Amino acid sequence: KAGVTQTPRYLIKTRGQQVTLSCSPISGHRSVSWYQQTPGQGLQFLFEYFSETQRNKGNFPGRFSGRQFSNSRSEMNVSTLELGDSALYLCASSPVLAGGADTQYFGPGTRLTVL
């Protein structure tokens, strides 16, 4: 099976712009979680989707949003970008709800730089 794919891999944006990142889970996986990794804060949970429904959300402002499609592919959107949004954004998929009884499989990440 193909692994988790994320596009684009690298992105440069300027403050105030918006960005959409995409994640395609492993075939058959229905749960997709998103994480932000920065040098200062480490890995932080953004949100989790299962069967097109947001099941959990981390402590991030409303500028961060996401959705999941019927084929389990997921997108996350960040509006009104700030310098502090520069980070590695990782998604992970699992057959069942992430963090439960199943392993999460991580994608390679999208490195976002905000200038």
Added chain:
Amino acid sequence: KNEVEQSPQNLTAQEGEFITINCSYSVGISALHWLQQHPGGGIVSLFMLSSGKKKHGRLIATINIQEKHSSLHITASHPRDSAVYICAVKGTSGSRLTFGEGTQLTVNP
């Protein structure tokens, strides 16, 4: 105080040494994960534990639920083990993971 704390933050070892990385947490959990992150960002899930001990090749992970503590051991370490090792816990309500800050391991030949 972070909910998940790892020690040490940095660890340098010689090839062949036995390595231990520790993780302590302060909340009730339903599962604990050990993750490995190589330069460039790719993350691999090594173990998921809810009790006892698991072994995979040269890697061993243990958890003591009463003491809220887990350890990751690497036997006969090798330079390819050089990576950041991250402990993450899933609480008893909800599915989100809370992460430790990671341990940077460098194994010299």
